[in-house]
Amino acid sequence: MSIKENLNRIKEKLGKSTKLVAISKTRSVEEIIECYNAGHKIFGENKVQELADKYEALPKDIEWHLVGHLQTNKVKYIAPFVQLIHSVDSLKLLQEINKQGIKFGRVIPCLLQMYIAQEETKFGLSEEEAITILNNKDFQELKNVSVEGIMGMATNTENIEQIRIEFNSLKLFSDKLKASFSSPLHSFLEISMGMSSDYKIAIEEGSTLIRVGSSIFGVRGL
Numbered sequence: 001m002s003i004k005e006n007l008n009r010i011k012e013k014l015g016k017s018t019k020l021v022a023i024s025k026t027r028s029v030e031e032i033i034e035c036y037n038a039g040h041k042i043f044g045e046n047k048v049q050e051l052a053d054k055y056e057a058l059p060k061d062i063e064w065h066l067v068g069h070l071q072t073n074k075v076k077y078i079a080p081f082v083q084l085i086h087s088v089d090s091l092k093l094l095q096e097i098n099k100q101g102i103k104f105g106r107v108i109p110c111l112l113q114m115y116i117a118q119e120e121t122k123f124g125l126s127e128e129e130a131i132t133i134l135n136n137k138d139f140q141e142l143k144n145v146s147v148e149g150i151m152g153m154a155t156n157t158e159n160i161e162q163i164r165i166e167f168n169s170l171k172l173f174s175d176k177l178k179a180s181f182s183s184p185l186h187s188f189l190e191i192s193m194g195m196s197s198d199y200k201i202a203i204e205e206g207s208t209l210i211r212v213g214s215s216i217f218g219v220r221g222l
């Protein structure tokens with residue numbers, strides 16, 4: 001199947017409240033252009049350097065998201081253009097993003113990455129850690145970073161019920177944050193969950209942003 005056919009097959013399943021972020025990590029500029037020419041404008045990368053290079057090389061009406069781990073010393077490379085950082089996991093990182101937001105005269109939208117999987121290898125905050133950050137006065141003084149919601153990755157398992165439970169816990173936590181912390185600056189509207197293997201479950205459980213790579217572009221090489 002072509003990139004365009006894959007894209008259309010996924011888009012049919014989206015519904016009104018879910019958007020697709022095409023994860024283009026390791027893909028060539030030509031492959032991304034093929035997806036762009038099929039009408040898709042939202043792309044995500046997991047590495048800062050690759051994101052910055054592709055931003056330079058590709059049309060400027062593309063909306064670029066960062067979905068991978070971000071080190072504070074690299075925020076400056078994406079701060080001028082990034083449309084959403086899915087992977088914020090500390091107050092220190094929020095402070096650096098805010099600093100770069102001031103420098104470039106913009107408010108930089110972010111998601112807090114939550115730890116929901118039963119795996120040791122995934123990054124992310126516990127619910128308690130997220131709440132501690134949001135209650136911190138130092139966070140509340142930041143004006144050039146906005147928290148638009150949360151992101152999570154389910155356990156890499158065939159057990160559909162477990163995946164569903166993990167996504168549901170993210171949805172419940174999202175509702176809780178929205179009720180307690182939303183403000184004109186921080187919407188808490190977005191829930192980034194669902195990848196190629198589990199995006200259908202994620203949509204059913206209330207995802208607003210699915211992050212899909214291999215189901216669009218084919219299996220990644222090693």
Ligand SMILES: *Cc1c(COP(=O)(O)O)cnc(C)c1O
Pocket residue numbers: 023025046067068195196197211212213214215
């Ligand atoms: C690679 C990646 C994805 C997409 O994975 P696929 O299985 O190719 O759909 C989604 N989210 C993050 C954070 C990723 O690194």
